[in-house]
Amino acid sequence: MKKEKVLAMLLAGGQGTRLKTLTKDLAKPAVPFGGKYRIIDFPLSNAANSGISDIGILTQYKPFQLNEHIGIGSHWDFDRNTGGLRILSPYTNEIGGRWYKGTANAIFENMSFIDHVDPDYVLVLSGDHIYKMDYKKMLEYHIEKKAHATISVIEVPWDEASRFGIMAADKLGRITEFAEKPEVPKSNLASMGIYIFNWKVLREYLLEDIKKEDSSNDFGKDIIPAMLGDGLGMYAYTFEGYWKDVGTIKSYWEANMDLLSDDNQLNLYDRSWRIYTKNKNLPPQYVSEGSIIKNSLVNEGCVIEGHLEKSILFSEVAVKKNACVYNSVVLSNAVIEEGAKVCNAVIMEGVTVKSGQEIGEKDSNNVYLVSADDIIKE
Amino acid sequence: MKKEKVLAMLLAGGQGTRLKTLTKDLAKPAVPFGGKYRIIDFPLSNAANSGISDIGILTQYKPFQLNEHIGIGSHWDFDRNTGGLRILSPYTNEIGGRWYKGTANAIFENMSFIDHVDPDYVLVLSGDHIYKMDYKKMLEYHIEKKAHATISVIEVPWDEASRFGIMAADKLGRITEFAEKPEVPKSNLASMGIYIFNWKVLREYLLEDIKKEDSSNDFGKDIIPAMLGDGLGMYAYTFEGYWKDVGTIKSYWEANMDLLSDDNQLNLYDRSWRIYTKNKNLPPQYVSEGSIIKNSLVNEGCVIEGHLEKSILFSEVAVKKNACVYNSVVLSNAVIEEGAKVCNAVIMEGVTVKSGQEIGEKDSNNVYLVSADDIIKE
Amino acid sequence: MDNCMGVIDFSCTDQNFGTLTKKRAAAMLPFGGRYRLIDFFLSNMVDQDISTIGVFTGTKIRSVMDHIGSGKPWDLNRRFNGLFVFPPLYDDEKRTSVGDIFHFHSNESFFVRSSEENIFISDTNMLLKIDMNDAYKCFKESDADVTVIYKRVKDPGGRFINCDKLAISQDGTLENIGTNLGTEEEFNLFAGSLFIKKDVYLKIVRSAIEKGNAGFLKEALMNSVKRYKFNCYEHEGHIESIRNVKNYFDANMNLLDKDIYSELFSQFGIVYTKNQDEPSTFYKENATVTNSIIANGCIIDGNVQNSIIFRGVKIGKNAIVKNSIIMQKTKIEDNAVIVNAILDKMVTVENGVEIIGNHTVPYVVEKEMILSREEII
């Protein structure tokens, strides 16, 4: 008896418009995070660490940087002779071409691929979230409950609950109610957008859903409610730990800053659940005479001659003499020239902060997004 | 000084409608050929053998089988940490999604990818043709001639010339005239659809071409004539050897049969220019007592108990006792049951020719395409 | 097979294979038209989802490294886990010249570091396709320390003389392992492989080193039958013992039995090997081939009967190949005759040369030799 076969389908086509210039040239899953990662590294590494060996990545919006980052999947050990990682883009058939509409539609359009892989279970993931999770445990739960579908949920603050798909479940974990972005939420158990379906069951619902002209072909809006309406066995799998959907510049900046607290729940140094990313083969960082670095995360290839505090530097950032970086996130290849001051800011890739320039103020709630063309205050 | 950098762009989106049921579920480049290959193996292996290390494959029409076949490119040694093989599918940006229109449009839509690779030269290939060619030599010719563009040409029979893009060139090889599918061809030098462009030059013409509303965005119809009109240095590189565009069932059957003649120009046994393909890990073929095999090409995993003459068997074909296969091409996993007779036919993948069934006649020009659902005579 | 790592132990002796093992370990012998023996062991493990495999080679490592390389054909070229090759080292502080137990001991960290708690160990003397998932289930459910795989065989002809023989008690416990001298016609043949708990393995190896009472890993395991809980799992299918040229020849020839062909090549997963990118085999006008196994890349214009033909072999017009094993890229020219022979890789048999061996002592021709016609002066 072979192991139960799981196919992960990672939705990585999100545009992430609220992240403004950060997503001007790339999809949201490709946004840099945590000093050396991109957001998609988290679900990809989770999948690798959970022992998943088949994964399809559904891309659509500006996929070049994402494709370049993922390559053949070798950083996550997904470069296999058979199976492994496959990038699934929209395609044409006799009838013509169709772009992916809702989340469920993206899965529907790749039905023949999934049938070819022939999995017992399909694990639907989103490329937009930052978290560490063992999908194997969720699958065990799904099998144990003999569920048709399992939805991973997390407790969110009550005042944010109306931003999410909100679940009510009985004592055994069986979902009794589901409401997508309810105005008056009945619970604070939010869907994390992580689903496990029995492929045979999901397949039928996708085929039904596509027939409905008014459907938005979305898991949260259409498929899940339809399944629930038919009385299928649907269970909530409660996740405890760090989980973040960085929707805005400010929450992006905050999520990065979270990593600087000693007891941050994401703990990137945990060797038992490593986060993998594309290897850039850069030399170690160089810290010169006279520099000061405190409470900061610094990546390879950086050259630090100035003053750094409570900041995150991505690769190959240069902080020149007497420059000062405080409470900021500096993406790769940026240069902070002599005497420049940066505070409460996100500096985009390759941006040069000119000598003498001052960005941001110390005691304020504003966060600044600095690109080559403009500075956005939020 | 580094080597001149070449990027190959392989157009693999062709539907190949005239191949009928052969291309029902796959793009033309994925059509099986020569006992164990698919058509795309030829340009891919040529690229590998020519020392090309960057290749983009442009897919659009039913790409699953093609993607599965290509995988991460490891069979052609294209699975690199940097560079190597990339599948380029249509994608969306802020404005929306666009499918590839003409051949030139497919390159245009991937301009940001090409700019990222930053090649000196772009080699445009088609995934539809069967031939062995050293692109390195063509590149050397291009460089030697200081050409802006070089087009590979082959002499075709005069009566077929009007099917092709036809070139006239002066003594030095400089192209003086180009006509796409001319009714009255002035020469029999046909374009093979293989182009080398200086990227900077091509880039400009693509940007110009996209502005023209009436353009079909095609190399042969638009880009080449425009360049020629502007007096650019365009050279014809004459190729001698086997080259075939299998457009119809009959020409497909013939091209396969060509391989059975002792002096066939494609010579698959030449170890100095091997054709690579996906490895299926099948056991050797089994030839039982009482079987007869003559003038035939048989692939791994076949079990032969019957009579085989002038035929090509792909992998895992079973020819049962007293079955007879003559002058035919039998694709993978087909079964010819006891006593069945097959003559002048192409048997599609997985088809079972039932015991006692007789297909085709010995002395006729008809070729039969046998699928699970029907038999097409041509 | 979660929680189980694999070990392949090249303890098989190379001495009985003549020039066939001059430059290669017995485990690297070509087999079945396109494989090496080791392919069967590696593939059997990989097909049943073992993802960490250690190969403990003998000293002839060049052929191992050439063939296995990074483990790509078996999808074992992984960043995490995958294939680990352990040749014996020159630089150990303490080494003994006989046996491999120190070799295993000095690589203790490989076992300690890996997360799996069980080990499947196989030597390369026996060739078989094991239903490993079923055997592993038996091992885990019985909670034995060691589950030994065996086959109940009837052996009136003495094929398995000198093989290992198990005595099994009524309740399925292993009592002892000895050498079969042929006293009983039917007996329990040790299949060369077993499951063992990692902590038990580590204790057994350490104890053998400290007591100095075992040169080989196998010996150390056998010495421990009384100290730990050993039980047995019966293999139902075909089995070959490959201990000398004759066994080796017969094991190849047995593939001409279609059931054995199907079992060894297809049951419990397929067999992977290094890809040579050969085109299909071409049967020419004068080819007459019957009852044979033919690999790809051959060009055949002669007569082939009851033979195993490896990749890229050329057989000329009117040449006859009968009851023979012809290895990779060997060339048999027109009118040559080969009977009851094993031709190693890249041999050339020139036009008209005849070589005729006997089926009990196959004629073995060393790699790259050229058999030419004697000049008559």
Add this chain to the structure above:
Amino acid sequence: MDNCMGVIDFSCTDQNFGTLTKKRAAAMLPFGGRYRLIDFFLSNMVDQDISTIGVFTGTKIRSVMDHIGSGKPWDLNRRFNGLFVFPPLYDDEKRTSVGDIFHFHSNESFFVRSSEENIFISDTNMLLKIDMNDAYKCFKESDADVTVIYKRVKDPGGRFINCDKLAISQDGTLENIGTNLGTEEEFNLFAGSLFIKKDVYLKIVRSAIEKGNAGFLKEALMNSVKRYKFNCYEHEGHIESIRNVKNYFDANMNLLDKDIYSELFSQFGIVYTKNQDEPSTFYKENATVTNSIIANGCIIDGNVQNSIIFRGVKIGKNAIVKNSIIMQKTKIEDNAVIVNAILDKMVTVENGVEIIGNHTVPYVVEKEMILSREEII
């Protein structure tokens, strides 16, 4: 660099590095925060488009196999060409105990089979980034049989005593290679690498074996200076000779010069090494770091000056690390003091322990040692 293959020869002696080379060849010494010496040789070749590389290792192959594996970090895990590792073999018919010339001879087929007609050979005694394309151009245009790479050095301090010294004639021909005893302050230092035509290489190795007058490949090449056309190419950049612990220590420390850091890490392509998937380095509240090179994955809360810190090192609060090399995953607890020392991988320095070496004889601590406080009874 079309038509040229690469060879890395581990002929560098391991004897002068103490416990640093107990389990690893000198070529495998950790260097520059995240590399091994061999990474520089491999990367220099790969970055300049050599795609077939043979590594002729000494007997300590475990660290080579662990680190290089299939060659993936250098993109050398290729189906065609790529990386070939040649450990010395036990099974050669003829072997000599001194020198590696038989090792090269017995792997002749590697050279013969490859399609390239020229070879770049480098030993691992010297560390430098060569402008190989320029040197290769010089080699090809001069039509020499061998082009030897050297650097004109001024050496009043005797850093290069006992290194190889070239005598070059007016017309640029190599006259001889001897050992530098320091007689001249300025001399031509052999950089450890050369280009050679493949057919000349094959003749030289065969001749050395037949005459029995050279134990090492280098010796055989040097013996042939008069018989073939040897010329020279001058290296303009930085060069380090790594022959003993002191050289090794200094070569690391020289990286704190920003020009040398840039040259060795960035000129003529980047340096690849095995990826350890470390997160960024975290500088905590009490960190004070100056004039140091810090790799990823470290957590630093102490004081670091003039030091090279490898990946995954932890330095506790109030700890002081000065003029030292701290290798991978070493842990320095609170209040410890380390001066003028080389701490090998996975060393633990417990709370409050002080070790102070001298800059001319750095204090070397072997892998995995634990330095604890003496108990006062």
